[in-house]
Each structure stands twice: as structure tokens, then as C-alpha cells.
Amino acid sequence: MKVTVLKESLALLFFILAALPCNITGIGTASATEESENQLQLLNWSEYFDPEVLAEFKEKFGITVTETYYETDEIRNEILFSTNGTGYDLILSNGSSIASYARHGWLAPIVEKDIPNLRHVSRKWRTSFPESEKYGVPFLWGTLGIAYRTDRTTKPVTSWLDLFKPEEAVQGKIIMIKDSRDLVGMALKALGYSVNSTDNRELEEAKQLLLAQKPAVKTYSYVTLGENSSMVSGDAFMSMIYNGDALVLQQHDKKIDFVLPREGCMLWCDFFVIPASSKKKELACKFLNFIHEPAIMARLAQFASYATTNTAAEKLLPREFRDDHNIYPTKEILEKSETYTDLPPRVAKKYNDIFNLVIQ
């Protein structure tokens, strides 16, 4: 998964526009209807999808895929929330959000026969989240770990606590992801609790850990990935990061190392979902079937440096790709790792409260 982080101000601007009643909905609807029949609106992370694949798809089927990007899961939620789930033909969603979207009635069920290549997709990943099998088509999966500058720390990073209770050398040089589940969840993990904890006491501990860490944090955002990344320039020494992104950074600076902490980590999987409001479900299925062609999927995985859910495509990947434990974690780590599960509403609210408090 590739993520381009927009500046917060842009996000806010977007948010405010979204908050304006009706307008965005109107525009979105209008733009969708005005576009040609052979166009698909995709809500997606930025720099996550190989553009050449989109070009091939257009060449092959005459269908243009237009991408709209979101910065975080929550922004995606807001976008959808503001349009009541309308305006898109395809949405790339994290697994844990699918059930909520479905409950909201925003999603259309996946019909297997419309996407024959689903047969290549691992059953394990298809059923990994509630309602994911019914409404989602798995794409890539990955982990959340720590990237750090080996030349700036006194000892190798091995634990989440190295991030949450950082040594003196990295004070003020830490970048934390601005996401409630990621922040609270990894804090819980660092404390040895489940990332899906509903225990008030554990949550309180996590909150305190986060607040205690706060002075050492340079910013709550997602680290940039290019040559100009703060990790490369030395403005940041340590960051929460999705494994694939760490690999991108390593290409720029070998001094950056990625680690999956010994407490285990969070396993995630992205799914494509089709909004119930979409008028081009057929085309969407065509697109989903295309990307799950093993050869295509292998290219997409390598483009983003993440593991794929498509077992057939996996076989086409180069050996060193498949043996990279940063992409395919060891069994030991995987056993300690968890995926996000749906939280009871009022616990979710608690996560929200903690997150809000921390990022202020």
C-alpha cells in the first residue's frame, strides 16, 4: 500500500468542503453522470496502484479508471459519510471498515461469478474481516512496524516500547501515524495487550503511554516517502510505517531499517468494495477481475512492495520478494500479530476520544 500524505491544511479544506451540506454530493453525482459510460470512479490511496496497469486496462476494455485519493481511513470515511456512500464505483477500503459500510447499506454484495479470478485469492484473506467475504475483494496485505535510522539510535529497535518510550537520542524526531486504531492499537500492543482491547483500564494505560510519548513526537502524520522524506533528510529518526513504505524509503537511504517489534504487530488487508449506489457494477467487476489476473497482480504487488492475497500471483513473484521478511513476516511474528476487529460502539468511541486527545 502506497500512501501520499497531503498536507493537513489541504485535508482540512477538503473536510470543510465535504461538510458543506449537499454541495459535494451534488457535484459528485453530477460529475459521475456526466462522465462517459466507460469510466470508473475509484476512491483509493495515492501512489498505491500501478498506473501502467490502469493504462493496460483502458487499452484492453476501453474503460478509464479515474482515481480520487484519500489520506487516511478516517478521511475516506468522511468523504463517504458526506456523500452517504455515493459518487464512486469502486472504493479501496481497509478490512475492518467493510462491516460498517455494509451496515450503512452503502455496499453492493460481490457476486463471485462476475469476478472469475477470485478463485486465485486466498480464502484466508477473503474471510479475514467481518462481512469481507460478502462485500470485499482482497487486494494487498501488510504489516505496521517501525522504520528508524540505524545511525541515529544507540541500539537496534526491537520493541514497540522503543517507539513509545524513546531513548534520548530520538526525542522530538518521531513521526506517528494519525489514525485512532493504529495509535491506540500499537500502544496497547506495546503494553502487551490486544490491539482490539475493550478494557477500560488497558485503554487508560494506552492513553497515558501515548500522552507520555507526545513530547517526543515530531508530528502526527504519515511519513513522506520520496527522496525528500524527513527520514532521509534527518529531520525524523523514527516512524510508525507500513512495511512496504519502509522498503521504498530504504531504496533512498540504506541507513533506514525496518523492524517488526517483538510484541507482534497489526496485520492489515485492503479490499476493493463496490458501492451500492454505483451504476457501473458490471464494469467494476470487470476491473476487479482484471487486476486479479496473476500476472497483473504480481506487477501490482511489486509496484507497491506489499504482499498479495492472490496465491497464483504470489508464485509469479521473484524469490527475493517472497523471502523478504519485511514483506512476508516470519511465522513467529505472524503468530503474535493481530488484525483489527470491530469494536463495540462505545469502546470505539473511547478509541476516538483517546486519539483526539493525543493528536491535539
Next chain:
Amino acid sequence: MRLQSKIIFITTPVVVIFILAIGAISFSMLQEATVEKATGNTRSFLNTTTGNVQVLYDTATKDIELFSNSNLLENYLLTTDEEVRYTLLQPTIIRLFSSYQKANPNYYEIRILLPDGYEDTRVVLTDLPNITEEEGETEIFQAMRRTDNDLFTRIYRNPDNGKISLLISKKMLLRDPNLNPISSPKTLRGYLVVTIDLNFIDKKITEAVDEYGTTFLLLDRAGNIFFQSGTEPVLSPLPGKFLQEAMDHMKGESTFTVADKTHSFLVLSSNVNDSLLMLAKIPKNHLYAASYRLGLAVTFTTICAIVIFSALLFYLGKKFIVKPVILLRNAATELGHGNLNISIDQSADDEIGELARSFMEMRNNLQQSHEQIKRLAYHDFLTGLPNRVMFLDFFTRVVENARRHTRSCALMFIDLDNFKRINDTLGHNLGDDLLRQLARRLQETIRKSDFISISSIDKDPDMIARLGGDEFTVLLTSIRDQNDAAIVARRLLLALAEPFMLDSHEVFITISIGITVFPHDATNEEDLIKNADIAMYHAKEKGKNNFQYYSNTMNAEALERLTLEGELRWAVERNEFIVHYQPQVDAKTKEIVGLEALVRWIHPVKGMIPPNNFIPVAEESGLIVPIGSWVMKTAVRQIRDWQQQGVPVVPISINLSSPQFQSKEIYNIITSILNSTGVPRKYLKVELTESILLNAEEEAINMLHDIKKTGVEICLDDFGTGYSSLNYLKRFPIDVLKIDRSFVMNITSDPKDAEICSAIIALAKCLNLYVVAEGVEGRDQYEFLRDKDCDCIQGFYFYRPMPAEDIEKLLIALKKPQKEAMEVH
């Protein structure tokens, strides 16, 4: 009451009341200004703060309206599925609320409460602990739910942080989107609750300090105090009585007074809104403290002004009213006591000035009357002479003066001889006329006789008075000796030699005079008067037309002098006088250089009478004038004879007496004798005494200069005995100075006299005067004088006065050597 007191009594209350009024008015105005300033500042603070709170309310109200209109919020609240809400939607809402907080950090808590009071969403700026998520049972939620309005505001103490905060909430009434958007009813989906930090208002109020110790309060109508300035503890809620009073006065802005047990306060109130108000409690004692200080200053100024004005009024009153009145009063008192010489200032042009002028006019009239009365009282109506009263008065004073100055004075009683007969024959009218004429003649005679005692400068004038009837008195206030009185008496008798003309009748009258002399006869006035009277009767007894002394010896002397005078007249007529000459010799050569002519009386019976015995009588009687002229003629002729006979002549000095000198004929006599005889001027010298010069008038002095001009030398005789004023030597054309014999006499025995002689000689030498010493009787005297450079010696040591024949022989003999001359002597 005195005038001064009255003025003070009248003016002081006026001044005091006036100044007190000014003081009171200025005090009240200043106090008002102070209070106004204080209340003005307080009021403006109150209004500003009230405005702030109102703006806060307004802003909060508008903001909550704006927030509640959010589509996101509506969608969120319409989402009933909790999982969707909290998992999917809530972060969005949280971000929304956070953005509000970023825009306005005072909104430190933004919440969504569900209709049952569950705290659905809570966004706080800091890690504010949350007491409970279940707000359903809290008082504030109950109040929120009960209110009929959508909006609910309340200032309360937030239990989460214990801070006084403004809570504003709005009921979120929404239509179910699945139902008909027009007809379906709105249902309550929850409450949007914003809790607002009142820090800045808290700060503004609690830190408000002014000089009066004002307490500022923000409170609600239940009396709950939210913010309060100062440290003074105030009960919260405010006591009902106080609050009630505050409420009673609540009409927007108001000012009123409340008092608790100990203090009184000026309270300013300001309405924030329906539930809130602001009060400012100004302690009156502090508020008025400044004006009390002011009052003190005003009081001080007032008192000063009163004192100054009173003093000024007192001074002016005293100067312009009381003092002139007192002066007038004193003058009137003086006048009442008979002092008519008083004078008072009449320059003032007010009533007092008029009074003063009237007073002076009265004084002048009084003075005139007084003088008239005095004249009537002290003068004789008939003759105008002083009467008995005045005479007695004056006499007492004269005797007193004479006693003090050890002088003599004489009193004469004059009585008309046979006046009754005249009265009877001529009638009273002519009798009175006679008395008037007599009085006038007596007066003139007395005035002419004045010269007798003229030497006394400080003497009282002589007086003639009429005691009554034909009785007169003459008072000679200062006489040298008793004889003076005789002289005057004689003149008075002589003055009646001329007849009086009474209505064409020639009437001859005579008087009888009695004289008494103080202190010889008596030393008090009564005895003197009695003596004079007695003496006057003596005169009557002696046949009238004469005078009598009270003392017999005096009578004898007077008789003798009278006899002598009579004989002297005869002597002049019969030429019983001869002239002797006393030579004067040059002190060095002993040659005879001059002669002094000395008169001698050869009495047919008594033989030669020495000059001392008859010269004074001759002077008094005026016989000295013919005698002097005779001496002069005789002496000049003698020179002429000697010249014709070839006898060597020397100058002759001739004495001039005072009457001669004053007769003014002397110049003519001198020139005519010299001219008729042809004797050169240089052979004649005249001698004058100091006393003559003393009384010399200007005319006499001029004559002296004239004599001098003829070439006749002038000698000053008896120098040193009189006043010996050096001024004479300057004023008069003196050629020769004669040292008096009294100095020469003791020149060898008394060093002082010797010194005086030496000094006189030295002085004369300096002034180029020729010095003659007379009375030289011994060799020692001569040698001393000679040694002292005296020019000329006269005296028995060389020559006695000698008849002309002897002198002639002597002068002839002198032609021979000096040695022989000495042998002749």
C-alpha cells in the same frame, strides 16, 4: 455694646455665612465630581464587562446555531447504529469539533449528549477528566431538558474541572430522512453542548482593582456569585435582602445604596441578560474618603477665609469708623475739659468727615466765645488793661519765675490823687475818660522804660493792670536793682506833667506810687501786694505826687540819688566838672603815647565826687549826654591849645556812654568839634564798652563805621568783663583793645588771669589790634605785660590821672631824654 463689637457682631455672621455657603457649595460640588468620577469609571468598567459577557453570549449563541446546522452533525445524529456512529462517523465529528476549538479555544468542551443524557461525543482541548458519561441525572442536564427553548445557557461550575464556565446547549430536533421531510415531526436526537471558558472574564473581574476598594460581582438572579473581585469575602449566594434590593432596582443600569450591618455601599448594577447581572459595590466610606480630604481642605480654606475677612473687616472697621469716632470722642472730651487747641482730621468725605467738620466748626465758635469770655474775665472793661484776676494770675507766675531765676522784681501800686473830687466835679463819664487816658499814658511810659531791663531775654514783659476804681499796678518783672523801680516811678510821675484834655477841660492830675521789691521786702505775692499798698499810703502821707518804697533804706537811697541827680543838673549848668588825663605809655620805651580823658565833678560843698558815684546817676538821668559832650569839647580844645602852645601832643581817648551812643548825635558832635578846632583826627580816640555794643542797633553800628571813617580810632574798653564775644572784633571796626583792670590786677598772683591776659594779647596781635592794659599798678604787672608783648600800659605804676596843667608840663618834659622824664615822675 461698643461700636467695634457691633461692627463685628453685624459683619462677622454675614461674612461667615457667606464663606460657609461658598465652602459648602464648593465642597458639595467637588464631592459630586469625585463621586461622579468614581462611579463613572466603575460604571464604564461595568458596562464594558457586561458588554464582554453579552458578546460572549451572543457569539456562543451564534456559534452553536452555526455548529448545529452542520450536515455532518445532522447525519451523525440521524445515524442510529452505534457501531457505524462510533466507528465510522465519530472521528469525523471529533475532527469537526476540534476545528471549532482551534478557531475558538475558549470552547474547551464540545459535546453531544443523547436525549437520555448519555455523553455521545466529548471533545476537550486538554486531557480533562470526565466525571461521568451518564449525564442524565445531573442537575444541569435536567435543566437543559426542561427548558422550553431550543437554546439553553447557564453559567455553572463545571464538575470536570471545577471552573466556572458558560454552558450553552441546543436541542437537536431533526426529521427522520426516511420519512416525509415536510410533514413528519422533528424528534429530539440529542443536545449539542458547548462549554465555554470564562477565563478572561474571570480575570477581568477578579483582577479589577480601583482606589475605592470596589467589589465587582457577576452573579445570577438567584444570587449565585460566579466571579468577584477583591479579597473581601462575599457570601454566595448573596444574602436575600441585598439581592432583593438589587433586583428591585434592576432596570438596565441603575445605582442605589445598600447597607449591611457595618458598611454602606453604593451599588451600581448592569444587566447582562435575563439571568445574569453585574454589580459593583463601592464602599461609601472609601468613596467619600477623597471628598472628606477635600472637605478638610475646603474647611481649612473656609476658616482661613473667615479669619482673614474678619480681620480685614475688623481692621477696616477700626480704621474707617471706630478710630475716627474715637478720635472725635477724645476731641470732644478734650473740648469738654477746656482744651480748645485740639485739631482733628477733617479730610474724610463721609459722614464721619462731616461730623469732624461740624465738630471743628463748633470748636472754632467755642474758641471765639472762649476768648471773648477770657477777655471779659481778664481785662478791664473800661481801659482794656488786664484786670485784677489776670494781674494776680500773672503776678503769681512772675514771682515764681523770679524765685526760680533768683532775680528781683518790683511791684508798684498806683493811686490817682484826688480822683473822687474829679469824678464829682466832672462827672463819671469824664472820670472814665480820664481813666482811659491815664491808662494809655501809663502804658506808653512803661513801654518806653522797657530798655532798663532789656538785657534779660527770657523775662516776662512788664505789665500794667487796673485793679479797680483809680487803682493801677505796675509789675516790673525783672530789675537789676531797686533803683530801677525808682527810675520807672519817676518817669511815671513825670509823664503826668502834661495835662489831660477832658471835654475841652485841661486837667492836671498826680499819682501816688508805692513800691515793693521781691525778694527784698517779701517772698510771697500776698505780702508783696500788702507792702505795695502800705508803701502807696506812705506816698499819700508824704503829700502825694511821689513814690515810696516799702523799705526805709531804699527810700533813703532813693532820696539820695534823687538829690544827687538834682545837684548833677545844677553841676552841668554851672559847669562844676573838670577833665583829668591819665597818660598811656609805650610798654617798650615807656614814652607817653596817649592820654585817657576822665571827668571829675568838683562839688561846691562836698568837694570832688568820684566818677563812680555820679556817672551811673548821670547815665540814668540822661545827664551823661551833655556831660559827655562837654568832656569831648574840653579835651579836643585842650589838644588844640597845646598844639598852639607848642606842647607835644599825643592822642586822647574819650569814653562814650550808652545814652550818648544811642542819641546818635555823637557823630555830629565829634565832627563838628574836630572841624571847629582843626585838631587832626588822629589825636582823638573814642572808647566804648562791651555792654554798649551788646545792645547796639544797626543804625548805631553804621554810625560807628562813620566815625571810624573820619580817622578817629575806636577802642574797646573793659575787654574781658562782658560777653567778650570774638564776634565784636569782627563786626565792629575796632582799632584798640583795652584789657580790663580786673585781669591786670591779679596778673602776678592768679595764673588763670595771667593766661587770660596772655591769650587776649596774642589774640589782639593776630588781629592786628593795638593792646592797652589798664590798671597797671606794679612793676611785676608791667614786666609781665611787656614780656607778653602788650603794646601800651596805663596805670598808677607810671602815671595817675592828672590835671591838664600837669600833663602839659609832663609832655614838655618829655621832649627831654627819657631818663629825665623818669626822674620827674
